[in-house]
Amino acid sequence: MPVFPKSMHKIAMLGGGSWATALTKIVSENGSHVGWWLRSKDDVQHLLRTRHNPRYLSSVAFDLARVQPATDLADVVAEADWLVLAVPAAFVQPVLDKLDRDALKNKRIISAIKGMIPEKNVLVTDYVAQRFRLAPEQLGVVAGPCHAEEVALEKQSYLTIGSPDVELAETFCQLLRNRYVKAHPSADLDGIEYCAVMKNIIALTCGIAHGLGYGDNFQAVLVSNAVQEIRRFLHALSPLPRDLSASAYLGDLLVTAYSQFSRNRTFGNMVGRGYSVKSAQMEMNMVAEGYYAVKSIHDLNKKLKEFMPITDAAYRVLYEKVAPAVEIELLKEKFR
Ligand SMILES: NC(=O)C1=CN([C@@H]2O[C@H](COP(=O)(O)OP(=O)(O)OC[C@H]3O[C@@H](n4cnc5c(N)ncnc54)[C@H](O)[C@@H]3O)[C@@H](O)[C@H]2O)C=CC1
Numbered sequence: 001m002p003v004f005p006k007s008m009h010k011i012a013m014l015g016g017g018s019w020a021t022a023l024t025k026i027v028s029e030n031g032s033h034v035g036w037w038l039r040s041k042d043d044v045q046h047l048l049r050t051r052h053n054p055r056y057l058s059s060v061a062f063d064l065a066r067v068q069p070a071t072d073l074a075d076v077v078a079e080a081d082w083l084v085l086a087v088p089a090a091f092v093q094p095v096l097d098k099l100d101r102d103a104l105k106n107k108r109i110i111s112a113i114k115g116m117i118p119e120k121n122v123l124v125t126d127y128v129a130q131r132f133r134l135a136p137e138q139l140g141v142v143a144g145p146c147h148a149e150e151v152a153l154e155k156q157s158y159l160t161i162g163s164p165d166v167e168l169a170e171t172f173c174q175l176l177r178n179r180y181v182k183a184h185p186s187a188d189l190d191g192i193e194y195c196a197v198m199k200n201i202i203a204l205t206c207g208i209a210h211g212l213g214y215g216d217n218f219q220a221v222l223v224s225n226a227v228q229e230i231r232r233f234l235h236a237l238s239p240l241p242r243d244l245s246a247s248a249y250l251g252d253l254l255v256t257a258y259s260q261f262s263r264n265r266t267f268g269n270m271v272g273r274g275y276s277v278k279s280a281q282m283e284m285n286m287v288a289e290g291y292y293a294v295k296s297i298h299d300l301n302k303k304l305k306e307f308m309p310i311t312d313a314a315y316r317v318l319y320e321k322v323a324p325a326v327e328i329e330l331l332k333e334k335f336r
C-alpha cells in the first residue's frame with residue numbers, strides 16, 4: 001500500500017451519530033480529508049452553517065476545509081479511498097443497499113460498528129465483504145475502550161485496528177494517532193469484532209442489575225463471569241490464541257460495563273428499573289446495540305451450545321418478557 005502523507009487520505013465517514021462525529025474529529029484534525037455522509041439534510045445544512053453537529057457532540061467545531069458534510073452517499077463514497085462505517089448495525093444493510101455492488105472496488109473498509117446485522121446474524125465486515133465481493137485484506141475494524149464523549153473532551157484514549165492485513169491496520173492507526181489517541185494494530189479481526197458485540201450484552205446486563213439495586217460487589221462477579229462467557233464463545237467460533245486481557249477485549253468490556261456514558265448500561269438500567277424495552281428505547285436519543293446483539297448471539301449459540309448464562313438471561317428479559325429480577329436471581333446461582 002502506498003504511504004501517503006495524512007493530508008492525502010480521503011475518508012468517507014458514514015453516520016451522523018456520536019461515534020461518526022468523534023472519528024471525524026480525530027481523522028480530520030490529523031490532516032485527512034473527510035466526506036461525511038449524514039442522513040439528515042437539516043443536519044448537513046446546520047454543519048455547513050455553524051461547523052457543529054446539532055445532535056451529537058455539539059461542542060466539537062469542524063474545519064470545513066477538510067470536512068465536507070453531504071447527503072449524497074454515492075458521491076461521498078466515490079471520492080474516497082477509505083470507507084468508515086459508523087451507523088448502528090441495524091442500518092448497515094438499508095444504507096449500503098443504496099450503493100452499486102462495484103462501489104467499493106479498490107477501497108479499504110473500516111467498520112467502527114459494535115454490532116451484528118440483525119436477522120442475518122453476521123458480523124458487519126462479513127456482510128460487507130460478501131455484498132461487495134471484497135477480499136479480507138480490504139477490511140478492518142476499530143475497537144477498544146473509547147467513548148465518543150471522551151474524544152470530544154480530548155481525554156486519553158486507546159484504539160485497536162483489527163485487520164488480516166497488518167499494513168492496512170498500521171496505516172489506519174497512523175490516521176488516528178494524536179496527542180490523546182494511541183492506536184495499535186491487531187490481526188484478530190473476528191475475535192475483536194465479536195468481543196465488541198458481546199461486551200454490549202454484558203454492559204446491558206450490568207445496567208439491569210444496577211437498576212434492580214445490585215451493587216459493585218455483584219457487578220464485579222458478573223463481569224468476571226462474563227469474561228469466561230466471552231472466552232468460551234470466541235473459542236468455539238474462532239479458536240485462535242488471543243489474550244483477552246488486552247484493552248481491545250477486556251478494556252472495552254470494562255469501559256462499557258462501568259461508564260456513565262455507556263448507552264448499553266443506561267438502557268439496561270432503565271429496564272432493571274421497570275421500563276419496558278420500547279419505552280427505554282424511546283427515552284434514549286441513541287442506540288444500544290446490545291439489544292440486537294442479544295438476539296444474534298443467542299441465535300448463533302443454538303448451534304454452538306456453549307454455556308452462556310448472561311446472554312440467555314438478557315435474551316429472556318428483552319425478548320420473552322421475563323421479569324429482570326427473576327433472571328438476575330437465577331444468574332446468582334450460576335456465578336462462581
Ligand atoms: N458512541 C460511542 O462512544 C461508540 C459507538 N460505537 C459504535 O458506533 C456505532 C454507531 O453508534 P453511535 O454513533 O453511538 O450512534 P448514536 O446512538 O450516537 O446515534 C444513533 C445513530 O443512528 C442513526 N440512525 C438512526 N436511524 C437511522 C436510519 N434509519 N438509518 C441510518 N442511520 C440511522 C443516527 O443518524 C445516528 O447516527 C454503533 O455500532 C456503536 O456501538 C463504537 C464505539 C464507541
Ligand SMILES: O=C(CO)COP(=O)(O)O
Nearest residue numbers: 144145146147262263264
Ligand atoms: O463501545 C463503546 C465504548 O468503547 C460504546 O459503548 P456504548 O454503546 O454502550 O456507549
